[in-house]
Amino acid sequence: MTTSAPDFFDDIAVAEDPHAYYDFARQNGPVWQEPHKGVFVVTGYDEMVEVYRDLDTFSSCNSFAGPFPGLPEDPGDDASELIEKYRHIFPSHESLVTFDPPRHTDHRGLMMRLLTPKRCKENEAFMWRLADDLIDTFVDAGTCDFIAEYAQPFAMLVIADLLGVPESDQGELRRRMVAKGPAGAVGQRMDGNFLVHLEDFFVSYIEDRRRHPSDDVLGKMATATFSDGSLPDVMEVVRVATILFAGGQGTAARFLGNMVKLVAEDKRLQDDLRRNRDKVPAFVEETLRLYSPVKSNFRMARRSTTLAGVRIPAGSTLLLLLQAADSDARRFSCPTEFDVDRRNSREHIAFGRGIHSCPGGPLVRSDGKVTLERLLDRLEDIRISETHHGPPGDRHYEYTPTYILRGVEDLHINFTCGAPARDPRISLK
Ligand code: HEM
Numbered sequence: 405m406t407t408s409a410p411d412f413f414d415d416i417a418v419a420e421d422p423h424a425y426y427d428f429a430r431q432n433g434p435v436w437q438e439p440h441k442g443v444f445v446v447t448g449y450d451e452m453v454e455v456y457r458d459l460d461t462f463s464s465c466n467s468f469a470g471p472f473p474g475l476p477e478d479p480g481d482d483a484s485e486l487i488e489k490y491r492h493i494f495p496s497h498e499s500l501v502t503f504d505p506p507r508h509t510d511h512r513g514l515m516m517r518l519l520t521p522k523r524c525k526e527n528e529a530f531m532w533r534l535a536d537d538l539i540d541t542f543v544d545a546g547t548c549d550f551i552a553e554y555a556q557p558f559a560m561l562v563i564a565d566l567l568g569v570p571e572s573d574q575g576e577l578r579r580r581m582v583a584k585g586p587a588g589a590v591g592q593r594m595d596g597n598f599l600v601h602l603e604d605f606f607v608s609y610i611e612d613r614r615r616h617p618s619d620d621v622l623g624k625m626a627t628a629t630f631s632d633g634s635l636p637d638v639m640e641v642v643r644v645a646t647i648l649f650a651g652g653q654g655t656a657a658r659f660l661g662n663m664v665k666l667v668a669e670d671k672r673l674q675d676d677l678r679r680n681r682d683k684v685p686a687f688v689e690e691t692l693r694l695y696s697p698v699k700s701n702f703r704m705a706r707r708s709t710t711l712a713g714v715r716i717p718a719g720s721t722l723l724l725l726l727q728a729a730d731s732d733a734r735r736f737s738c739p740t741e742f743d744v745d746r747r748n749s750r751e752h753i754a755f756g757r758g759i760h761s762c763p764g765g766p767l768v769r770s771d772g773k774v775t776l777e778r779l780l781d782r783l784e785d786i787r788i789s790e791t792h793h794g795p796p797g798d799r800h801y802e803y804t805p806t807y808i809l810r811g812v813e814d815l816h817i818n819f820t821c822g823a824p825a826r827d828p829r830i831s832l833k
Contacts, residue, residue, distance in 0.1 A: 411440040412700075412723065412807055413470070419805045422699055423740075426728035434732075435712040441471045443721045444705075444714065447728035449735040449753065451712050455703055455722060456757035459505060462703040462722065463487050464760055467502050469495035470702040470807075471721040479719040481708040486719065498639075499599065499647050501760060508759060510630045515644050517628060518621050519763055523566065528770045530565045534558060535778040543782060543821055547789060550815040551661050554775075559656035562771060563649055568620025569609070577605060581650065599646045606642040606649070614638070652764050656771050658697035658804070658811025663772055664779065665801075666691060666742070668786045668817050676744065678780050687744045688772035693730045693752035694742055699810045700725060701756060727810075729753050782822050789816035 410418050410425055418425045426447060429436055434448025446452050455462050465487050473493055479486045491497050500511040538558055542548035556578075564574050580601045606622075613626035625645060629635050667674045677683055701724040708718045716722070730752045731739035743749075755762035762768075779786065793799045793816060802813040 409438055409440070412438065412443075412445070413441060416805055419807060420803050422725075422727070422810060426725055426731065429725060430728060430732075433712060433714070435714040435716075437714070438723075441721070443471050443723045444711070444716050445723045445725060446711070447725050447732065448712060449729040449732040452724050452726075452729040452753060453757050454711065455724060456753075456760075459759065461706055461709050463504050463706050464508070464703060465491055465494050465497070465502050465504065466702045466704045466721060467760065468499070468702070470700070470723060474721065475704075475719045481718050482706070483704065483718040484706050487704065487706065496599065498643050500644060501647060501651075505759065511640065511644055512759065512763075513631055514625065514628050514636065514641070515648065515763060518624050519566075523621060524766055524770070527562065527566045527767065528774065531558075531562055531770060531774040532778070534561055534565075535774050536782075539778060539782050546821060547816065547818045550664050550817050551657065551812065552814065555657040555660040555664075555815075556653075558660065558775065559653045559771070562656070562767070563652040566621060566652075566767065567645065567649060568618065568622045569649070573605060577602065577649070580605075581653065599643075599650050602646050602650060603639075603642055606645045607638060610638050610641050610645065648763075652767065654809060655697045655764070656768055658809055659691070659768055660771060660775055661811050661815050662695040662697060663688070663691045663776065664786070664817065665788070665812060665815055666695065667776070667779075668788045668815075669796075669799075671787075673742075673744070674780075674786060677776070681777065681780070683744050684773055684776050685769070686746070686749060687776070688769055689749035689752065690742060690744055690746060691772070692754040692768075693736070693746075693749050694727065694740070695810070696727055696730070696752075696754035697809055697811045698726060698754065700808055726753055726756075783819035784822040786817055786819045789818050792816035 409428065412418050412425060429438070429445045430447045432445075434446065434451045436445050436447075437443070438445050446455060463483075472495070475483060475486050475490055476493075477486055477490075491502075494502060496502055500508055500515070503511060535558065538554050542553050548554065560574065560578055563569075564571075564577075569577065609622050610626045613623040617623055617627055622645060625641055628641075667677065677687060703722045703724065705716045705718050705720045705722065709716050730736070733739050735751065736746070736748065755765045788799065792814070793801060801815075804811055804813060
């Protein structure tokens with residue numbers, strides 16, 4: 405076991421430059437037990453897919469928080485009973501991301517039946533108008549903090565539109581999320597229900613929509629039944645709504661920031677995208693592959709097993725380093741190179757795999773496409789503000805200090821005002 409390893413959970417330097425950690429971890433093989441928390445680090449693409457797909461061997465009970473708190477008893481070679489006995493001590497155990505089948509199947513079904521292609525299409529129509537409304541607020545200044553003035557409000561308003569959260573409540577929900585801070589702060593131990601600060605809001609929506617049925621996603625969620633015909637408890641519906649609302653914001657906002665940072669840093673890339681708009685979807689995929697906002701995901705071994713020749717005892721935590729797998733040379737050629745012409749970018753694992761794979765994928769792809777199209781239409785020569793981030797070669801960015809998410813806290817850009825016209829595709833119907 406390598407002892408000079410940085411600590412993924414406690415070293416701020418790892419949060420600032422996770423790619424150095426990925427390289428270090430990969431040198432120890434596609435699966436490696438790190439020395440600080442005894443966690444098994446998975447960097448291999450095929451090995452990660454295997455973990456996501458093998459539901460008999462790996463549980464999602466710790467999907468969110470990783471090794472904290474771990475099982476309090478020695479499980480021997482089979483942890484299945486202890487996982488059920490202690491499920492309630494894992495952070496966010498009420499959230500479907502930590503459920504295993506069959507419970508997960510029912511709750512996921514509740515959510516997926518509502519995110520229909522029709523609803524997503526309507527939501528995308530809303531995005532085109534929203535993108536312009538937000539750009540209008542800063543375009544004349546020739547400069548903005550893209551995170552505060554575009555990415556955060558855009559991500560929040562898109563998900564509020566998707567779910568049907570009334571405008572009058574959006575500000576308060578946003579305030580609560582900001583006050584709570586991001587999940588997985590470096591050096592801290594996550595505990596309890598991470599989303600409890602949002603739940604009372606959603607309780608009143610769901611109760612109200614049970615009394616007064618409505619056609620929006622929350623309204624349909626309130627009256628939807630499980631596959632056996634039974635009506636879920638209000639709190640069961642609330643937790644599905646809460647994870648959709650919260651899961652969709654910090655991630656999408658950071659993703660948009662990562663995307664625009666790339667375009668503003670690389671003039672050749674920006675010019676290429678301006679000339680070849682058909683490359684925008686491929687650019688979005690390549691950004692997801694190398695600069696996804698989600699760094700880590702976790703599983704617990706139900707039983708003792710072997711992965712890539714490494715023995716993993718029952719009850720162990722596996723740390724899935726998504727971007728490390730997405731730069732596995734066995735899957736992607738010249739893996740750390742950002743290449744919009746790469747043929748297999750879309751094979752990335754940024755949204756996970758299998759039964760828990762991210763339901764927000766289509767929405768994030770639309771977020772990225774709409775945002776980039778409208779920025780390229782309306783802002784010329786987008787560049788990083790040297791006043792805020794320093795000159796090329798000596799840039800300073802403040803990254804969110806968490807072991808789960810990856811994104812900058814602020815992104816100041818300068819630009820020249822371009823075409824004022826609104827996009828003719830805009831339609832709210
Ligand atoms: C670029 C942005 C995003 C990334 C990289 C991302 C990544 C992921 C990953 C890796 C998982 C799998 C977790 C696991 O297997 O344990 C996941 C699950 C999930 N994501 Fe996302 N996500 C993003 C955006 C969103 C958005 C916009 C929404 C909401 C609309 C969302 C809602 C969810 C939910 C509800 C789950 C849990 C699904 C389940 O357990 O069945 N995510 N996400």
